[in-house]
Amino acid sequence: MNRKHIDEIEKQMKLANEGLPEEERKFFADVIPTRVDPFNKYWEQFLNWARSRSLWMLAFGTGCGATELRPLMTSRFDMARFGIFPRPTPRQASVFVVGGYASIKTIKRIIRSYEQMQGPKYVIALGSCTINGGMYYDSYNTINRLDYYIPVDVYIAGCMPRPEALIAGFNRLKEKIVAGECEGMNEYTDKFDWFKKNQKEIIKDWNMPDYNW
Amino acid sequence: MSIWTKVLYAVVSVSVATVYGLTLGGIVRKLYARVHGRFGPPVWQPFLDIIQTYSRRVAVSHGNMFFLGPVLRLAGGLGTYLFIPVIFGSALFSNFSMAGDLLLVMYFVFFGQLGMALGAGQGGHPYSPLGIARGLAQMSAFEVPFSLAVIAVAIQYNSLNITSIVAAQQGGFMHWTLFTNPLAVIAAMISILGMNMHAPFSIVMAPQEIPIGPPIEMNGSFLSILQTNRGLFAAAKLVLFMNLFFGGATNIIEMIVKTFFIYMFSVFVGAAYPRFRPEQSFRFFLKWPAFIGVLSIIYITYLGGAS
Secondary structure, eight states: OOHHHHHHHHHHHBOOOTTSOGGGGGGSOOBOOOOOOOOOHHHHHHHHHHHHHSEEEEOOOOSGGGGGHHHHHSTTTOGGGGTEEEESOTTTOOEEEEESOOBHHHHHHHHHHHHHSOSSOEEEEESTHHHHOGGGTTOSSBOSOGGGTSOOSEEEOSSSOOHHHHHHHHHHHHHHHHTTOOOHHHHHHHTHHHHHHHHHHHOSSOOSOSOOO | OOHHHHHHHHHHHHHHHHHHHHHHHHHHHHHHHHHHTOOOSOTTHHHHHHHHHHTOSOOOOOSHHHHHHHHHHHHHHHHHHHTSOSSTTOSTTOTTOOTTHHHHHHHHHHHHHHHHHHHHHTTOOTHHHHHHHHHHHHHHHHHHHHHHHHHHHHHHHTOSOHHHHHHHTOSSGGGSHHHHSHHHHHHHHHHHHHHHTOTTSOOSSOTTTSTTSGGGGOOHHHHHHHHHHHHHHHHHHHHHHHHHHSOOOSSHHHHHHHHHHHHHHHHHHHHHSOOOOHHHHHHHHHTHHHHHHHHHHHIIIIISOOO
């Protein structure tokens, strides 16, 4: 392969960031994220054990399901005893709880926040709206299926699911993490083009970088 | 003793202090949870959190200073700890104590925060400089009563060496600075409230105001360095206070009991009070605590009969 081919492939690998004005493009990531494989088997098992016992949740109320998170955080249901803590910034969080319906405006923020989280990262989708649209299935400005836009690890059905259901969901997530089944971070990079196509189809005014690192 | 033996001892001593500091952090989380009427996380949760943040597969950096911020913070914690003799008369826990180490330690207590200020500023998030501005202002404020108390102690024992200050307090609890110069201890214990940053002085990492302030952009291994330092630095500060004001310790059990209760003082205050606004916090330290600090110097110079 000569230099010209390499340049061409590199050009294809680059993100165009076409939604941004010309002068702002250089400030943002222009490289497609790449797959990061797990460590060797036993070390990864140990790390997964620790990850499952220290889940840092992104405290970002995305829909009406966020009301169910308040009793979960406070004395009544006390999620801290399961090792789940709210974290105010996506940089440090490892679990993203999408709280119910996601309007087009919100899905934009959900994507940006999800991409800013440092992997391995997990997503819990809460309520029927994230599974099939729920009561908003024919609404003009909400999405119907969340896993077209970001990879989802655990769904919790219900409208709205009670905090007990959320705890059950978190426990299911823990089991999946320990079993090493939560590779949403790599799924997102492997199917990056497909996710971006879906995202851009639904978000008409795409005025953000193509990937927020 | 050869330098390598000393280095080996220092490694053991730093590990013990880090584990102790992190366990204290876990106990404090449990205590706060019980005050809220919750069960709270297990005591070993800080260790799990460190492994979890360390195990992130990717980390975003914002430049060279961003790399150096957590490193300098850890250097501040290590520097503080390594020049304080932890257990009086023990070779294993004497660290690198030497003549004039009190001045060095006082410098290192504030060094970490300055390093963090440089590093977090490069993160570019607006809440980082806001947290740092609050942190540095509060630091300057609580430094006033703390420095006055340390000056009083230095005058009282006529020494800037922590080992000889501890040695002068041996021989029964009535020899502790707590009883020979209570005013200095009052000023210092008020300043430790600000130093530990529990409520009402939790304005730097105020979770509901400026999400978590300075380390808001820190992720993955950067954050795990900061968490490790939090354990080590907490232990270092407590040991310093124990040495200066509560007669030091001659064995590890005594050290653990004394530092635990010194820490619990700021935890109990923190559990009982809401948070100050920044300007209230700065003004608080510059009024009565600073005045008590000046009184303690006057007391020890003219009335206490400095030895």
